[in-house]
Amino acid sequence: MLSQNGRHSHLRFLFLWVVLWGFFGCSSAPNIYTMPPREVENIRAGLGTVGVILVTHPPKTEVLMPAKGFWGGVKRGVAVGATLPIMVGFVSPIPGGTLLGAVVAPFTAVFGAVYGAAKAAPVREVEDAEMALQNAAGELRQLGLAREFFEEVVGLGNDRTGLVFVALPDMECKDPDKDVSYHRADFQGIDTILELKTQKVGLRGDSGIDPKTDTFMQMRVRLIRVEGDLVLMEETFYCMSEEEKTFKEWASGEGQSFVDEFRSCVPEMAEKIVDDLFLVYPLSFR
Amino acid sequence: MIFSWFIPYLFVRNEGLPGNYQNSFERHLNPMGNSQWNPYREPGRLLRHCFTKRQTGMIHRSWISVLLVPVLLAGCTGTPIVGLHPEYPPVKIKTFSLYGEYVEVGSLQPTFRWQPFPFPLEERTVEDSASYGKIENLTYEIRIWKTTAGRSGKLVYVRRGLIEAYHRLETPLEPGTRYLWSVRAHFSLDGRPRTIEWTMAGYPLRNEAVPNESCLRFQTPQMQVQ
Numbered sequence: 488m489l490s491q492n493g494r495h496s497h498l499r500f501l502f503l504w505v506v507l508w509g510f511f512g513c514s515s516a517p518n519i520y521t522m523p524p525r526e527v528e529n530i531r532a533g534l535g536t537v538g539v540i541l542v543t544h545p546p547k548t549e550v551l552m553p554a555k556g557f558w559g560g561v562k563r564g565v566a567v568g569a570t571l572p573i574m575v576g577f578v579s580p581i582p583g584g585t586l587l588g589a590v591v592a593p594f595t596a597v598f599g600a601v602y603g604a605a606k607a608a609p610v611r612e613v614e615d616a617e618m619a620l621q622n623a624a625g626e627l628r629q630l631g632l633a634r635e636f637f638e639e640v641v642g643l644g645n646d647r648t649g650l651v652f653v654a655l656p657d658m659e660c661k662d663p664d665k666d667v668s669y670h671r672a673d674f675q676g677i678d679t680i681l682e683l684k685t686q687k688v689g690l691r692g693d694s695g696i697d698p699k700t701d702t703f704m705q706m707r708v709r710l711i712r713v714e715g716d717l718v719l720m721e722e723t724f725y726c727m728s729e730e731e732k733t734f735k736e737w738a739s740g741e742g743q744s745f746v747d748e749f750r751s752c753v754p755e756m757a758e759k760i761v762d763d764l765f766l767v768y769p770l771s772f773r
Numbered sequence: 774m775i776f777s778w779f780i781p782y783l784f785v786r787n788e789g790l791p792g793n794y795q796n797s798f799e800r801h802l803n804p805m806g807n808s809q810w811n812p813y814r815e816p817g818r819l820l821r822h823c824f825t826k827r828q829t830g831m832i833h834r835s836w837i838s839v840l841l842v843p844v845l846l847a848g849c850t851g852t853p854i855v856g857l858h859p860e861y862p863p864v865k866i867k868t869f870s871l872y873g874e875y876v877e878v879g880s881l882q883p884t885f886r887w888q889p890f891p892f893p894l895e896e897r898t899v900e901d902s903a904s905y906g907k908i909e910n911l912t913y914e915i916r917i918w919k920t921t922a923g924r925s926g927k928l929v930y931v932r933r934g935l936i937e938a939y940h941r942l943e944t945p946l947e948p949g950t951r952y953l954w955s956v957r958a959h960f961s962l963d964g965r966p967r968t969i970e971w972t973m974a975g976y977p978l979r980n981e982a983v984p985n986e987s988c989l990r991f992q993t994p995q996m997q998v999q
Contacts, residue, residue, distance in 0.1 A: 516979040520855075520970060531965070649966055701924070726982045729925040755982035768967040770856070 517722045517763055524769050530719050531765065533712070536651045537644060538677035541637045542667060542684040544660040546705075548624075549689035552617075553608055553697040553734045560607025561600045563696055568592075568599020606696040608735065616738035623742025627749055633685070635750075639757035640683065648765040653677060660684070666709070670716040679719070680711040683760070686723070688749070690737065700737070702728040702748040708760050724759050726752035855979065856972035857913075857938075857956055860886035862991040864974045872975040875952075875992040881945035883991075885915060889938040890958040890969065911960040914968075915940050918984040920951040925984045933959070949995040953988040 519527060554563035569592045576588025637654065644652030655674065658667050669680055684707045692700035703725060710720040728748035737745045854864065861884065862876045891908055913935040918926030929952075932940060946952065955971040970979065973987040 516977070520979055528962075647966060722980065724980050724982065725978075727925060727985060729927060729984075730922045731924065732922070752982070759982040762968060766966060766968045767970055768962065770969055 517724070519720065519722065519763050519767060520769050522769055527769055530710075533678075533719075534650055534765075535678045536653060536676055537679045537681050537710075538653050538655040538674050538713075539637065539641050539644070539681045539683065540655045541633060541657045542660045542682060543633070543657045544663045544684070546685040547663070547687045549687055549691065550620075551690050551692050551694070551698060551700050551734075553613055554603055554606075555613045556607055556610035557604050559610070559613075560603035560605070560696055562603070563607070563694075564599035564601070564603020565596045566599075567603070567694055567696075569596035571595060571599075603696050608697060612735065616735050619738035619742050620734075620745060623738075623745045626742070627746055630746070630750075632749060632753060636753045636757055637683065639753055640681070640760055643757055643761040644681075644765065647761060650765065652681070655680075658682075668716055669711055669713060672713070674713055678713055680709075680713060681760075681764070682709040682711060684708075690734070691727075692731065697733050697735075699731040699733055701731055702737075702745060702752075704749065704752050704756065706756060706760070708764065710764055720764055722763060724756060724763070726756045726759070728752075853977065854972065854974045855977045856970050857890060857958060858888040859956070859972060859974075859989050860888065862954075862989070864989060866975055870975065872986050873990045875990045877994060878991050879994070881948060881993050882942040884939055884941040885954065885956070886939040887913070887956050887972070890960075907963050908960045909962075909964075911958060912936060913938065913940075913956055913958055915956045916954065916983070917942075917946070918953040918988070919947070920953060924986040926953045926988075928984075946993045948993050951990070951992045953984050953990055955983055955988045 554560040572588035572591040572595050573585060574588070576584035576586070578584075581587070641652045641654045644650065655677070660667055663686075667682065674680070685704060686707050687703070687705040689703060690700035691703045692698045706724050706726075708720075708722050708724060709718055711718050729751060730744070730748065732744065862878050865874045865876055866872070867874060890911065890913075912933065914931070914933045915935065916928060917930035919929045920926040929946070930942065930944070932943075955973065957969050957971050959966070959968045961967065971983050972989060973979065973985075974989055975987050978985045978987045
C-alpha cells in the first residue's frame with residue numbers, strides 16, 4: 488500500500504507526465520528509433536508481401552485563423568495579452584513566477600486589446616481569404632493527391648526495401664477514431680498490411696493577431712500482420728510546409744502556394760514512412 | 774520549471790551527460806554498479822528515483838546536481854545530436870535555443886565531414902557489435918536544402934553512394950545564403966538494405982519528414998573566398 492507521501496509522489500509524477508505530454512506529445516520520436524534493434528529486425532524478418540491500404544475518411548481540419556475585424560482583434564488581443572505573462576511566469580524558474588504573471592496580466596490584456604484592434608484584418612478580407620483556401624482545398628481533392636501519395640509509397644517500397652509492395656483497394660472508414668479491423672479480410676498472398684491514414688491537415692503556427700502559419704499534414708501509419716490482425720508497428724508522422732505565411736498570403740493567387748506546399752509533402756512523407764518502418768536501423772544511445 | 778525538468782531528460786536520453794555528471798549520475802541510479810543496466814533506456818525509473826521518499830536527501834542533490842546543472846550546461850555547451858555527428862560545418866547552438874545557428878562556411882563548395890559509421894568499439898553496446906559485424910556495402914547520403922521563408926527548405930543538392938565520411942560539393946552554392954543539410958548511412962545487414970536516421974541537432978523532430986527545423990545549418994560567405 489502506498490504511503491501518503493508515496494501517493495503524492497505518484498500524483499506529482501502523473502501531473503508532470505500529463506503536462507509534458509501536452510507540451511511535447513506532438514514531437515516525440517517514432518517508436519522505431521527507441522526500440523531495441525533486435526526487436527525491430529525480428530519484426531522485419533517476418534515481412535514478405537506488404538499490401539498497402541489507404542483508409543479514406545476526410546481528415547480533421549485544424550486551421551489557425553487570423554483575428555477577424557475590430558472586435559475579433561480585441562478578443563484575440565485580450566486572450567493573448569492575458570495568457571502570455573502567466574505562461575512565461577509558469578515556465579520560468581523564478582519562484583512565484585505564475586503569480587507575478589497573473590498580477591501583470593490585466594495590464595498586458597489591455598495592451599493586447601488595443602494592439603489587436605489596430606492590427607486585425609477587416610472581416611471581409613479574412614472571409615475572402617477563407618473562401619479562396621476552401622476552393623484550394625477542393626482543388627487538392629480533385630488533384631487526387633491521396634492517390635499520388637499512395638502510389639509513391641508503393642513505388643518507394645518496391646524500389647528500396649527488397650520487399651514486395653502491392654496496392655490494395657481503399658478501405659472506407661466510417662468512424663475516424665476507430666481502427667479498421669482486418670480480422671476477417673481475405674488478402675491472398677499478402678502477409679502484412681501497411682495502413683495509411685491522414686488524420687489532420689491544416690495551418691498551424693503560434694497564436695497572434697495575424698500569425699504566420701505552416702501547412703501541416705498528420706498521418707497515422709500501422710503495420711499489421713494479417714494473421715491474427717496483430718499490430719506490429721504504429722507511428723504518427725508529420726510533414727510541415729517549406730514556407731511560413733500569413734492566412735492572406737496562403738490565399739493569394741487562388742491558394743496556389745497552399746496547393747503546392749501539400750504537393751511537396753507527398754514525396755517527403757512517403758519516404759519518411761518507407762524509411763522509418765522498413766529501413767531505419769535504430770542506433771543505440773551513445 | 775517544466776523545461777528545467779524536461780530538458781535534462783531529453784539530454785540524458787539522447788546523449789548522456791557530460792563527463793563527471795554522467796559518472797555521479799550513474800552512481801546515484803546504479804549503486805550496485807550493474808554494468809548491464811542502462812539508465813538512459815529507463816526514463817521512468819530515472820524520474821521515479823527523483824521522487825522516492827526514502828531518498829529525500831538525495832532528491833535535493835539530484836535536483837541540483839543532476840537536473841538543474843545539466844540544464845545550464847545543456848543551454849551553454851551541450852549539443853544533442855541524433856544520427857551521425859557532423860564534424861564540418863560544426864553545430865553551434867545558442868543558450869536556450871532549440872535549434873542550431875547558421876554557421877558560416879569558408880567557401881561556396883565546402884567539404885562536409887561527419888562521423889564515420891559504424892561507430893568505434895568504445896561507443897558500441899554488445900548488441901551493436903553483434904550487428905555491426907554483419908554490415909556490408911556501407912555508403913553515405915548527403916542532402917542540402919536552401920532555406921525559404923519558413924523553417925524548412927527546398928532540396929538543392931543530393932549525393933548518394935558516397936564511400937568516405939566527407940564530401941566536397943561538386944557544384945557551388947549561392948553566396949550569402951542559408952542552407953540546411955543532413956547526412957545518413959546506408960548499408961546492408963544480413964543482405965537486407967538498411968539505413969540510419971537523418972542527422973539532426975538541438976531538439977530533434979524525429980517524427981517529421983526531412984527537411985525540418987532540426988536539420989543541420991550553415992550559410993555561405995557573401996563572396997567566394999580564394
